[in-house]
Amino acid sequence: MTNNYAADEAVLQLQDFLLGTGTVEDFLNRLAEFSAETLSRSVGADIECGVTLQRRKRSATVAGSSERALMLDRIEHAVGDGPCIQALRTKKVVVLADVATDPRWPVYQAELAAAGCHSTLGVPLEIGEDASAALNFFAAHADTFTEDSIQEAAGFADLAGRSLQLAVRIGTAQTRAEDLQAAMENRTSIDLACGVVMAQNRCSQEEAMHILTRVSSHRNQKLRDVAADVLRNLTKVEVRTHFEA
Template identity: 40%
Template sequence: MGELVSFEPDEDFDAPGWEAGKPAVQEERSLLEKLQDLVLSTSDMQEFLNELAVLSARSVSGNGEDVLCGITLLRRRRAATVAYNSETAKSMDELQYAFKEGPCLTAASEQRTIVVDDFATENRWPEYSEVVSGHGLRSILSAPFTIGAGAHAAMNLYSYRPGSFRNEEVTFAESYARQASKGLQLALRMAHYSEEADNRSRAMESRTDIDVAVGIVMAQNRCSQAVAFEILQRASNTRNVKLRVIAAEIVQRVSGTAPATHFDG
């Protein structure tokens, strides 16, 4: 699994409405504990991201208003909204990808916080702002996640009120994003290892099918291993079907069952 990622609070970590380190409204668990629990309780990356979007909107919205949240991930020169707490947030994120510019993309790619007080008067991204404003959304706060080389991400918080994100919300969102980044790093790392394991497993299964099929062709044609493999390749090229599919069909036809794969994971 690699290096264990642990959560440690930032020294300046503070939330809207907190005084002298104590929240105005007492909660049973601190935000830090919630992030830790989120990592431990979710079974895969997608579940973690979905829950993170919900928690992000709830945590930053200190005044109780409905805040829409989308999480943008930039990887391999492609942008995607990997989690959201509403379809509207997802749609507004995806509009940016179509325009190829906007606050979320800027926050993620440049790793800096972006605030739009009112889309009705915003002139940095005029076309995008006009469309978002037409959907009734007025302000946004985009705070970057720090997730390491090769990928960038941002938390995008939309509000139907202009000027919804004041200095205290921005400060809290930035500290929150730093804390959540550690959980996001761990989730991405776990997803990467899981994907690698799946790829290895599929590769081993394909190899088993091909090896068994080669043996069947050798027995049927009384030929060498090289000749049997050439026969399979010709069949693959003639039918325009992958070699592993041809092999699996031969094994299935002869044995009636798929071959078992035995290897150490």
């Protein structure tokens, strides 16, 4: 960033995104919008931003500041190489100053020119060992990204990368909590169904579980679904279990 005030302001904004978004996807879209706005002010021109995520050596567009940003970002993945992918590979900022004169990615650059984009900037984000990400900035005119704006983008990416790491951790924790809650609810449904079978057949819990398991195997149906059918047939309504998250 150009000064400490701007950096502090960016940190606060990113923190607000973390608190105000419900999913990692929402956070990434807000990040793309904020990144585009930040660099637009720096260069004095309209900038679009896409977010690329790479896992297991495969990269894909996961967010964008607009539908056009998503479209532009996906061009690179369709071609298979370009500044953003190189930034992911080298962990360094990569500039494509002019699609008409740069010799590195002729197919990709022709596609960009046809879409009205004439310069791009790929900025890597550090998010962990298992995955990497990059901000892909797009400008309508050649030579839009100056040395100052490139340094600002790199500094901003450092802040954004740290926030993204936290967003991914929060998202992972939420997923695990949801999986645990679902497992608890399924277990309770099975236990309730087991009780119904015990009462109907005057058998032990072990025998009732054996009956449910046998039905599950015979129907090629998951045990939790067999349990739900038992409860539904008993009450004639959908039975739901309840847990506080």
